């Protein structure tokens with residue numbers, strides 16, 4: 001065999017050294033030798049190429065790292081020398097999944113001398129893990145008589161070879177994968193994740209990554225030039241995608257858009273990254289293997305970084321790397337498109353509402369996000385679907401692996417990864433208790449929402465899809481106080497036709513029977529983006545929540561509103577239509593939207609079609625400016641509905657999708673409550689019905705405060721109906737009204753704590 005010496009440090013010679021080794025390994029792998037003979041040849045090839053007296057391969061067998069092949073150590077030690085994980089240099093590489101490069105091996109604290117190998121002559125030592133599915137299944141190491149550290153390029157060559165070896169080992173079934181995984185799991189052990197409760201509930205299932213990891217079929221390239229072209233094209237496509245996302249500013253359905261996208265962009269255009277991938281291709285790897293190879297190195301470096309901010313950025317690079325892998329390998333789908341095969345807890349950095357809706361609801365049991373905030377639309381959708389969500393979990397993707405068993409206790413804001421038996425038992429007990437409580441709430445279904453002082457409160461549910469409608473009868477709600485019509489648009493690949501809209505609205509009203517359904521006209525834009533409306537110049541927005549959304553879109557594209565108006569009017573033939581407009585900022589916008597409905601009514605009348613019995617118009621109060629104009633607006637309305645999700649984001653100038661602001665402001669703040677008290681008083685003066693339909697109304701203490709402001713109509717998430725009914729049955733309205741006035745007239749910062757004390761002193765119990 002000829003040797004290919006590794007020259008002085010420069011990347012092209014590193015590539016050519018690795019390439020020579022790879023070419024020869026390729027021949028070995030393709031040969032008809034048995035696996036053991038192949039490994040024997042491999043250690044010869046590597047040892048010779050790197051001018052190393054010793055080259056050895058250890059593989060995981062029955063939980064131990066066993067010497068499988070060696071050049072330079074005593075052959076009698078093969079299949080005899082065995083090290084535990086964490087034992088000696090070899091064991092510590094496997095335990096940490098990290099490379100070691102030592103000029104003097106014996107000086108390392110983990111060094112453990114094995115006389116049977118005859119290794120005492122050798123001073124230098126370098127070892128790299130052989131990794132499969134992110135876990136060490138073996139070690140490749142070289143040793144040298146001279147005490148010298150191996151050059152970076154030699155280490156790189158070893159790492160590349162280790163990748164190829166992992167394929168050879170898997171193909172030859174030299175390592176029991178099941179065992180490797182079981183072992184690695186016990187190595188990592190159980191973990192407890194802490195986060196922010198976004199949707200309450202308990203769930204158990206296996207971890208499923210929304211963006212699954214890619215399986216790499218081929219590691220050694222047949223044609224380097226072709227691989228280079230594939231990577232070029234993938235980079236182009238990825239950069240294009242990132243640029244488009246940045247211009248639409250709606251990446252991931254919410255989140256720290258600017259910051260994340262800026263980092264993504266920086267990495268996407270980083271010459272260093274693409275150069276390293278190209279070098280790996282030069283060394284003979286396929287495009288996929290080269291991306292993975294560079295990613296592996298980044299991951300290893302990431303572990304050595306203590307700075308959480310930098311670690312976060314490394315996650316971004318990892319994300320991007322996965323994106324590049326998906327493009328190059330053509331494996332583009334999310335876990336939803338592949339279908340869930342068992343009870344699953346979805347793991348993602350963030351999700352858009354449409355992405356969540358793609359999942360099979362029978363199998364999707366919970367969601368854990370690295371980002372997320374209470375009023376992001378994806379969370380509203382999850383709440384409507386009854387899927388618990390834990391958000392803002394730090395380093396989530398570093399701690400959970402695909403398929404790991406998970407117990408999610410969103411009530412307590414925790415999740416257990418790879419739980420112990422004790423954890424499972426404790427969780428099952430809590431789960432049983434929660435189910436009991438839910439059953440108790442379900443029993444309140446036929447009980448009227450009446451306060452302790454005898455006043456009937458209107459409790460309706462929020463909905464958005466046909467599938468949500470059974471919740472009306474299941475909870476005994478008074479109807480649907482907010483039907484988010486845009487959900488139909490979100491789950492469709494194309495703009496829903498008028499016929500499809502009419503069918504949905506009719507079905508929804510049919511299911512509600514004689515209970516009212518308040519349809520909100522489409523509120524698209526913000527964190528509810530529609531792919532088929534996106535390719536529009538006007539859509540490049542920096543602040544989509546305050547941008548071209550909701551009624552602003554509908555009025556400008558009046559075709560959209562006209563079609564919807566027709567669909568709603570036709571679907572309500574012979575019954576009462578309740579319709580409201582989102583994001584009204586000035587009264588004229590209400591007039592303009594109503595005029596579209598009036599126009600359609602006139603047309604239908606002309607066609608002698610059956611008309612609705614009555615049309616009741618309402619407006620949503622979400623933009624604070626409108627509160628100043630209620631004297632003008634109220635006389636035109638039947639009802640006003642406060643969307644506290646948007647209202648609070650505008651009152652506090654705090655993006656509702658930004659996870660950094662998720663816990664910053666409290667709904668029970670004097671500013672919000674005083675604002676709502678003023679609105680409530682104005683509506684009373686004008687005889688306008690007032691509803692609160694934001695998430696705030698579905699929380700017990702918040703709802704208590706709203707009662708104290710004179711609000712008597714709530715439209716809330718279905719799961720909250722039981723808890724809200726049980727709360728209001730304990731309340732005397734004049735008492736809470738008095739208390740709220742007292743608290744708001746001289747507001748204290750800890751209004752939440754004061755209100756809670758007040759309620760508890762009266763024996764009002766909360767969940």
Ligand code: PEP
Pocket residue numbers: 380482484523622642643644645646647693694695
């Ligand atoms: C709101 O803003 O409070 C609201 C109910 O509307 P959405 O959450 O759909 O924006």
Ligand code: MG
Pocket residue numbers: 582622643645646
């Ligand atoms: Mg809103």
